[in-house]
Amino acid sequence: MTVTHSIARRADVPTPEEVVDRWRLAVRDRLLSVDLRPTGPAECFGSVQERDLGDLLITDWVCPQLEGIRGSGVARRDDDALVLFAASAGRQIIETPDETVVLRPGTVLLMSTRATGRFLTPQHVTKRTIKVPLAALAPFDTGASVPGCLLLETARSPLANLVQDFLARMDSHVGRMSAVEVEGARNAVLVLIASLIRAGQADLGNSDVLPLFRRQLEQWIDDHLADGAIRIADLAAAHNVAPRTVQRAFESTGDTVGSIVRARRLAAARRDLVNTNNPIAGIAHWWGFCDASHFGREFRREFSMSPGDYREAYGLA
Structure with a gap:
């Protein structure tokens, strides 16, 4: 419109x-x-x-x-x-x-x-x-x-x-x-x-190895979003590096592991809201939110709409 x-x-x-x-x-x-x-x-x-x-x-x-x-x-x-x-x-x-x-x-x-x-x-x-x-x-x-x-x-x-x-x-x-x-x-x-x-x-000729490592970390996060909490220690152990190295990879752009995980969870939940008829509470649980209320607060903060209103406006299923 x-x-x-x-x-x-x-x-x-x-x-x-x-x-x-x-x-x-x-x-x-x-x-x-x-x-x-x-x-x-x-x-x-x-x-x-x-x-x-x-x-x-x-x-x-x-x-x-x-x-x-x-x-x-x-x-x-x-x-x-x-x-x-x-x-x-x-x-x-x-x-x-x-x-x-x-x-x-x-x-x-x-x-x-x-x-x-x-x-x-x-x-x-x-x-x-x-x-x-x-x-x-x-x-x-x-x-x-x-x-x-x-x-x-x-x-x-x-x-x-x-x-x-x-x-x-x-x-x-x-x-x-x-x-x-x-x-x-x-x-x-x-x-x-x-x-x-x-x-x-x-x-800009960005040849630093840290950005390449950052991409590997974010891919690992995407692959494990539905497995539960994702901590710095998990990323460090999976890539055989010190936790401080993981932190540096995100701090270089002003991000944290928590902020990236939150953004990825919200993006995945938005896809399910748009493309499926799965219950909102089930989507919240699957993508690692405490409950539907927690998911609703986080979703509204990011998208300025409740999950239900967003599905009604843009849902395909």
Whole structure:
């Protein structure tokens, strides 16, 4: 379903401050929390068009001139997710503690919701974003880690070009898709994004052995999700290494064994909710949650819906 919200100033929005508040809420709900302020006139403040694929939030933006500041305190409040940005007109400048990148036509930007920095739109920009929960991306091979900030040029990256073309062509079909087709398109988008991450890592010349070991650890976790609790000691013993080596493999990207196991369990449970009629309590037990209540709390925290509501909205069985 496609939903369009105009954020242009109207008679019932008498002040620019209220227009900014509407925009701030839209950005928070669809992307991440940012302290926004306009740097141009607020009388024509853009629009937001939503078209989602299950838990992937796809949004088209017509953005005005504005500036956003995102500190570490704000970043900690947001869900763990990855956001893909692609602009079709205008430009936006993103300044992180480590680098400055420019989102413009011909580029694709991947950014973690844990990233901090300054967002500046010196002129109106038209862009598309996809917000991907990390639990949704967990079953797909992203290589060593999810990037904090990665900019790809479509002129140099055929895969980035393919992603843009795929998303553009999907527009004319998404409203007519069946539930099965929506799930297939969702997974295709996730495969493309995971491949973009791996391609970006290859471009950076990542040859460290630790990322390769990390991939082995995550594969072991996937293979043993239904076997009960997974502890650092289990991973260390299975790979004949010290527990500290296991911890280092996850700490290099700011993760823990617990956070990765949680994401994998939620992703597996989501698949069962969508593709089977198994009782929710049974799914919770199978994938290692204490009970249905514990599963419900964790699922709602990640996907902003209860397991039952998610099955009703996206279930295929």
